[in-house]
Amino acid sequence: MATSSPLIVLFDGGCPICRRTVRQLRRLDWLQQLQFADATNEQVRTRVAPSLSFDDAMRQMNVVDGRGGLAGGYDAQLRIARRVPLLVPFGLLGALPGIRQIGSAVYRYIAANRQRQGECSDELCSPAFRRK
Numbered sequence: 001m002a003t004s005s006p007l008i009v010l011f012d013g014g015c016p017i018c019r020r021t022v023r024q025l026r027r028l029d030w031l032q033q034l035q036f037a038d039a040t041n042e043q044v045r046t047r048v049a050p051s052l053s054f055d056d057a058m059r060q061m062n063v064v065d066g067r068g069g070l071a072g073g074y075d076a077q078l079r080i081a082r083r084v085p086l087l088v089p090f091g092l093l094g095a096l097p098g099i100r101q102i103g104s105a106v107y108r109y110i111a112a113n114r115q116r117q118g119e120c121s122d123e124l125c126s127p128a129f130r131r132k
Contacts, residue, residue: 005065005066006032006033006034006035006066006083007033007034007035007063007064007065007079007080007083008034008035008036008037008048008049008063008064009022009025009034009035009036009037009061009062009063009076009080010037010038010039010045010048010049010052010057010061010062010063010064011036011037011038011039011061012038012039012040012057012058012061013038013039013040013041014040015114017110017114018061018114021061022036025080025084028084028085028086028087029083029084030085031083031084031085033083033084034080034083034084039052039054039057039058039062040054040057040058042054045057048064049062049064049070051070052070056072059072059073059111059112060072060073060076060107060108060111061073061076061077061111062076063076063079063080065079073104073107073108073111074094074100074103074104074107074108075104077094077103077107078091078094078095078100078103079091081094
């Protein structure tokens with residue numbers, strides 16, 4: 001499970017769901033197998049994953065391994081799960097035929113329907129949100 005170089009997780013820093021996921025992963029990652037990078041930062045994104053466009057980075061969470069291999073979406077989630085001890089069972093089960101297809105479809109649906117417009121906080125990200 002533990003490998004020499006951590007996965008770099010590229011996430012949408014303007015997305016409350018993504019930031020919440022990163023916070024949860026940091027708590028679970030006691031072996032420090034994950035590093036996190038905000039994909040909205042062009043300099044960081046091009047340094048970590050030069051082939052990853054802004055649009056592709058905003059469509060899904062991505063991971064880069066120590067050899068520069070890039071995986072996105074549900075496949076990225078499976079790779080993350082295989083590195084975090086408490087998530088290893090999900091990483092193994094989630095790769096099974098049938099479960100992989102369902103998981104991929106659910107991931108695509110959630111990623112495509114998340115809100116990130118307007119002012120954002122970790123609880124809400126929508127045009128109607130106004131700070132008082």
